Amino acid sequence: MQLTMTGEYAIRAMVFLSSLPSGTTAQISEISREWDIPENFLRKIVAQLAKSGLISSQRGMRGGVALARPAGQLTLIDVIEAVEGPMTLNKCVMSTQSCSRSSWCPVHVVWCDAQEKLRASLMAQSLAGLAAEAVRHHASTKAARPFQIPDRDSTHYF
Numbered sequence: 001m002q003l004t005m006t007g008e009y010a011i012r013a014m015v016f017l018s019s020l021p022s023g024t025t026a027q028i029s030e031i032s033r034e035w036d037i038p039e040n041f042l043r044k045i046v047a048q049l050a051k052s053g054l055i056s057s058q059r060g061m062r063g064g065v066a067l068a069r070p071a072g073q074l075t076l077i078d079v080i081e082a083v084e085g086p087m088t089l090n091k092c093v094m095s096t097q098s099c100s101r102s103s104w105c106p107v108h109v110v111w112c113d114a115q116e117k118l119r120a121s122l123m124a125q126s127l128a129g130l131a132a133e134a135v136r137h138h139a140s141t142k143a144a145r146p147f148q149i150p151d152r153d154s155t156h157y158f
Contacts, residue, residue, distance in 0.1 A: 004084060007080050007083055009041065009042060010079050010080070010083045011079050011080070012031075012035040012037060013031050013042060013049070014049070014054065014055075014067075015130050015131050015134055016034060016131075017031070017055065017066065018067065018071035018130065018131035019132075019135055022070065025058060026065060027065075028042055028046060046065055048083045049082055050068075052083075054067070054078060054079065055068050056068045071127040071128035072128040072129075073126070074128075075125055075126055075127070076123075076125045076127075077123050079127070080122065087118070087119065090111045
């Protein structure tokens with residue numbers, strides 16, 4: 001199992017939005033530029049994130065995208081499953097009907113245990129924590145490049 005670029009880019013965009021003050025909107029072009037995400041691809045990802053209720057989008061002069069819920073209430077698994085669908089290591093973990101051997105297969109137990117641990121790990125990572133870590137890391141490195149959010153006074157480091 002490997003995370004697709006859709007999942008990777010969705011996580012980057014959500015960490016970026018989580019680093020902003022609550023209620024702040026960002027332009028898709030700004031997220032694209034700061035996190036090296038192709039803008040047209042990001043627009044499709046944003047539509048999926050909005051459909052899943054993780055972000056809100058607003059059109060117009062003051063438009064943009066923002067988190068729909070506080071970053072502390074959003075986890076990596078929320079983002080991944082919003083754009084990738086349910087995360088499973090093997091089809092037998094999704095449903096015992098998908099494999100006739102799941103009732104006796106010794107590997108089924110291993111898949112279920114690994115699945116549970118992976119989900120728990122991803123659920124333990126809030127976007128607020130990841131954003132705070134990113135800000136701390138980039139603020140402490142010489143390679144940090146500050147960016148100014150248009151029409152706002154706060155500076156973030158990414």
